[in-house]
Amino acid sequence: MNLPQFAVRRPYTVLMIFLAIFLIGLIAIFRLPIDLLPEIEPPVISVLVPYPGATASDVESDVVKYLEDQLSTVPNLDELNSLSKDNLGMVSCKFKWGTNLDVASNDVRDKVDLAKYDIKEHAPDSEEPILFKFSSATAPIMAITISAPSSWPQLYRIVDKKISDALKRTKGVGAVMIYGGLRRQIKVELDWQKIKAYNLAPSLIIQRLKEENLDFPLGRIKKGKRDYFLRIKKRFKTPQEIKNILITQYKGKPVYLKDIAEVSDDFEEEKMKGYCNGKETIILIAQKQSGENTVEVCNNIKKTLEKVKKFLPRDAEITIPMDGS
Numbered sequence: 001m002n003l004p005q006f007a008v009r010r011p012y013t014v015l016m017i018f019l020a021i022f023l024i025g026l027i028a029i030f031r032l033p034i035d036l037l038p039e040i041e042p043p044v045i046s047v048l049v050p051y052p053g054a055t056a057s058d059v060e061s062d063v064v065k066y067l068e069d070q071l072s073t074v075p076n077l078d079e080l081n082s083l084s085k086d087n088l089g090m091v092s093c094k095f096k097w098g099t100n101l102d103v104a105s106n107d108v109r110d111k112v113d114l115a116k117y118d119i120k121e122h123a124p125d126s127e128e129p130i131l132f133k134f135s136s137a138t139a140p141i142m143a144i145t146i147s148a149p150s151s152w153p154q155l156y157r158i159v160d161k162k163i164s165d166a167l168k169r170t171k172g173v174g175a176v177m178i179y180g181g182l183r184r185q186i187k188v189e190l191d192w193q194k195i196k197a198y199n200l201a202p203s204l205i206i207q208r209l210k211e212e213n214l215d216f217p218l219g220r221i222k223k224g225k226r227d228y229f230l231r232i233k234k235r236f237k238t239p240q241e242i243k244n245i246l247i248t249q250y251k252g253k254p255v256y257l258k259d260i261a262e263v264s265d266d267f268e269e270e271k272m273k274g275y276c277n278g279k280e281t282i283i284l285i286a287q288k289q290s291g292e293n294t295v296e297v298c299n300n301i302k303k304t305l306e307k308v309k310k311f312l313p314r315d316a317e318i319t320i321p322m323d324g325s
Contacts, residue, residue, distance in 0.1 A: 041101060041133070041134075042134060043078075043094060043095035043097055043098075043099050043101060044092055044094050044095070044133075044134060045092070045093045045095070045101065045104060045105060045108050045131060045132070045133055046090055046131070046133075046134075047067060047071070047090065047091045047108065047129050047130070047131055047132075048089070048129065048130040048132060049063050049064075049067070049088070049090075049119070049126055049127065049129045049130070050088055050126070050127040050130075051063055051087060051088065051089060051123055051125065051126040051127070052087055052125065053087065053125065054087060054123070054125075054126075055086055056084045056085050056086050058123070059085065059087075059088065059089040060089070061122075062119065062122040062126070063084075063119050063123050063126055064083075064084050064090075066118040066122075067089070067091045067112065067115050067119075067129075068082055068091060069115070070111040070112070070115040071108065071111050071112075071115075073111065074093060074104070074107050074108055074111055075104075076096050076099045077093055077094075078094050078095055078096045079093075079094035080093060080094070101133060105131065108131060109131060112129050112131070116129065138174075139287070140285045140286065140287055141286055141287065141294050141297060141298060141324035141325075142285075142286045142298055142320060142322060142324055142325075143285055143321050143322035144283070144284040144286070144301075144305070144318065144319070144320055145274065145276040145281040145282070145284075145318070145319045146163070146281060146282045146284070146312070146316060146317070147276060147277075147279040147281040147282070147316070147317050148312065148313045148315050148316040148317070149279060149315060150313070151313035151315060151316070152280060153267070154313075155181060155182075155282060155313070155316070156178075156180075156181030156182050156184075157184065158311060158312060158313075159181065159282050159284070160178060162311040163284070163308050163311065164176050164178055164284065166307070166308045167284065167301060167304055170297075170300050170301055170303075170304045171297075171300050172292040172293070172296060172300055173286055173287070173288060173289065173300070173301065174287045174288050174289040174290070174292075175286075175287045176285070176286050176287075177284070177285045177287075178282060178284055179272050179274055179282070179283040179284075179285070180270075180272055180273055180280070180281060180282045180283050182267040182268075182270070183267060183268040184265070184266075184267060184268075185268045186238075186239050186242060186264070186265060186266065187263070187264050187265075187266040188261050188263050189261060189262045189263075189264075190202065190205070190261045191260055191261060191262070194259065194260040198248070198250050198259075198260060199250075200247065200248065200255075200260065204247065204248065205247060205257070205260075205261075208245055208246075208247050208257075209242070209245065209257075212234065212236075213234070214232050214233075214234040214235070215231075215232065215233050215235045217229065217230070217231045218230035218231060238265075239263045239264060239265050242257060242263050243256065243257055243258035243263045244258065245257045247259075247260065276319055276321065277319075279317070286301055294324045294325060295324075297324075298324050298325035299325060302320075305318060
């Protein structure tokens with residue numbers, strides 16, 4: 001008996017089979033992960049080298065040239081591109097499709113290590129090279145803005161300690177980046193006339209600040225069945241602590257930092273500002289973990305935001321200008 005004959009003779013059996021297939025498909029649709037962009041990993045690895053204060057021509061001759069010389073010999077390399085601009089050099093390695101990027105990353109890292117000797121010789125002020133692999137999984141899935149005009153000076157600290165930490169613990173969230181806001185710093189302004197009067201060098205003052213601003217583990221002590229972990233926690237928290245640092249002795253008398261400098265609680269210079277509806281705002285950019293469902297992660301983030309609203313000032317306003325769900 002062939003298939004057409006079976007279908008004609010047993011129509012109810014065939015109907016049940018097709019209904020079963022339809023139901024299985026219907027269930028599968030609702031369980032399929034939804035994503036705007038499929039997770040792809042193009043065969044490109046970029047090397048970035050920050051070089052503060054350098055012109056584009058200096059970056060080209062002192063940094064990019066040596067990277068190109070070494071990276072041009074990496075196996076399976078298809079294309080090599082470079083970019084030199086003020087303060088930054090970048091070389092991108094495009095590999096053949098199908099290349100194992102984990103192996104390629106190790107090859108690139110080895111070549112960068114070789115180039116570092118020449119770079120440090122010609123550009124001693126350049127920073128450590130940074131390797132970057134692009135993946136669609138690293139693309140932002142949500143942007144969140146938080147503004148609070150009357151509580152603006154304190155807002156960054158609240159967002160950093162309460163909101164950002166809570167979002168990072170949210171299921172499926174890979175990373176959270178913060179842009180904008182006032183970041184606290186304690187400013188020390190030296191009085192040069194007093195420094196000359198005490199015959200002090202600025203390097204000595206910097207060294208004393210480093211010696212007093214400590215936070216690191218000392219080890220472990222085992223006593224019976226208990227382990228005790230030792231740690232020095234002596235980081236500066238207030239301007240008053242810094243003011244009372246002993247810098248040196250002058251003619252038998254102690255010289256404190258407050259005697260030669262003005263110490264104040266201040267904010268860092270803003271390198272980036274964000275605005276939403278005309279109000280200055282802090283921007284949070286969220287990325288998901290690799291393999292996670294974008295819609296589910298975005299919904300989880302929204303639930304977390306509802307829970308952490310209680311930590312924000314009364315005049316705080318949260319908006320979501322970009323939502324990957």
